[in-house]
Amino acid sequence: MDIDFTRLKYFVAVADELHFKRAADRLMITAPPLSRQIMLLEREVGGALFERGYHEVRLTPLGAHLLDRARAIVQKGAEFRVAAQAFTAEETNLRVGVTAYAPSDFLERFQTVVGELSVPISCDITGSAADVTTKLMAGELDVGLVQFAGIDTRLRSHVVAEYQGGIAVRADDPLAAKDSIRITELRDREVVVDLARPNPTALAGLTRSLQRAGIDRIVRVATHGGEIEVAQQVFHRRLVAILTYAPDSFLGRLFAPPQFKLVPIDTDRWRPMSVALAWTADGARRRPAVERAIEEIVAKLG
Missing domain, CATH: 3.40.190.10 (Periplasmic binding protein-like II)
Structure with a gap:
């Protein structure tokens, strides 16, 4: 019987957490593929490893019997990788x-x-x-x-670097006349978050921060997530785009005069982005x- 090593690692994680979502987070995958891999492992060993209830997950007798052995194999695998990396590290x-x-x-x-x-x-x-x-x-x-x-x-x-948050608006927008803005000044505006769209973690954090500041008119305008499309929508619909205040970057040059203005957000209520x-x-x-x-x-x- 051939046993997949990765599935053993997944089995140990679920057994440690007794919760598929927490185990998936620990493994940095999502819960559905983790559940599928556990089911494939159960098919390989010939029996259920977990009792899955609505509110809890428990080891079956078979799972409890195999856990220490699985943990030892996973540990040996980690030691094998460390030894290989140590040997080749300086090369x-x-x-x-x-x-x-x-x-x-x-x-x-x-x-x-x-x-x-x-x-x-x-x-x-x-x-x-x-x-x-x-x-x-x-x-x-x-x-x-x-x-x-x-x-x-x-x-x-x-x-190694910190950047203020910023907004991009049309050059004739009232906000363009300001040296900086407070984030609360955007509460009556439609705010575009598409420039963070390629990074789901950053997008989710940006959306939460805007909502905490009382900004609920958050819009998505780009069908393909492209910066040029966002710029066109900001110009034609008089929207406000949230971005990093970096005038010398590609986005800073894209949202430059004469069509646009990049304005920094005051750091009192809006945390700078660190790299x-x-x-x-x-x-x-x-x-x-x-x-x-x-x-x-x-x-x-x-």
């Missing part, structure tokens, strides 16, 4: 993953700094902060650049080059 490039949703001017500067490091580096723009975090936790990256608001508490981090380096403690222990690279990056970014 491979340091792997750096970068969120695509930090301001573009900062990303350009960051990539320049990384290219000048004294240790060999491979640097890729990975996707959202959640994508970078997942790869860090899985050991697929050594260092990540993420938006700090969504960082996983299991990671170490160091903030941070992130890494795992285990990764730093296995590879001393991780902390050396982080020190160099921080020093070069100032």
